[in-house]
Amino acid sequence: MPEQYLRGVISSALTPRSADRSKVYDELVPQVRELFRGEPDLLARMANLTAVIREAFGHHWVGFYRVIGDDLVLGPFQGPPACTRIPYGHGVCGTAWAQGVTLIVDDVELFPGHIACSPLSRSEIVVPVRGPDQRVSAVLDLDSEQVAAFDHRDRTGLEALVTLLVETA
Numbered sequence: 184m185p186e187q188y189l190r191g192v193i194s195s196a197l198t199p200r201s202a203d204r205s206k207v208y209d210e211l212v213p214q215v216r217e218l219f220r221g222e223p224d225l226l227a228r229m230a231n232l233t234a235v236i237r238e239a240f241g242h243h244w245v246g247f248y249r250v251i252g253d254d255l256v257l258g259p260f261q262g263p264p265a266c267t268r269i270p271y272g273h274g275v276c277g278t279a280w281a282q283g284v285t286l287i288v289d290d291v292e293l294f295p296g297h298i299a300c301s302p303l304s305r306s307e308i309v310v311p312v313r314g315p316d317q318r319v320s321a322v323l324d325l326d327s328e329q330v331a332a333f334d335h336r337d338r339t340g341l342e343a344l345v346t347l348l349v350e351t352a
């Protein structure tokens with residue numbers, strides 16, 4: 184049921200109207216671009232983007248980890264408290280950082296080295312965020328309580344959304 188992905192609205196000004204997941208992302212991109220206009224601060228943008236995604240889709244956890252030294256360090260997020268540091272190459276997040284590609288994990292129990300911040304998390308998607316120099320500067324992590332909650336539509340939509348983080352305000 185597509186409606187399960189549309190739990191609630193973002194605000195009167197940020198409201199996805201479609202029940203189709205790809206279309207929700209298509210509708211969010213211009214609205215998030217508008218939300219970011221005039222605000223160049225990356226943390227402020229990350230904070231609002233986690234809220235937009237969680238309000239639009241209702242996932243268990245939505246958040247950023249930023250590359251600081253040899254670790255990913257917890258950044259803006261929505262959801263239960265989470266692990267604060269993830270080393271390079273560890274867990275789904277550290278692997279996405281090391282490989283520089285989006286990872287979709289249908290069943291976290293089958294991913295060797297998965298870091299269980301929440302026992303409720305069953306599937307996960309992690310999208311690398313690239314800075315202006317094209318190096319991975321952060322990752323966006325979405326966790327769901329459902330197995331196989333994420334697919335290519337989320338990969339495409341989330342990759343489009345994270346590119347907005349570094350667009351000129």
Ligand code: SME
Nearest residue numbers: 265274275276297298300
């Ligand atoms: N599960 C992630 C850790 C981050 S939490 O899910 C918020 C991982 O394996 O990298």
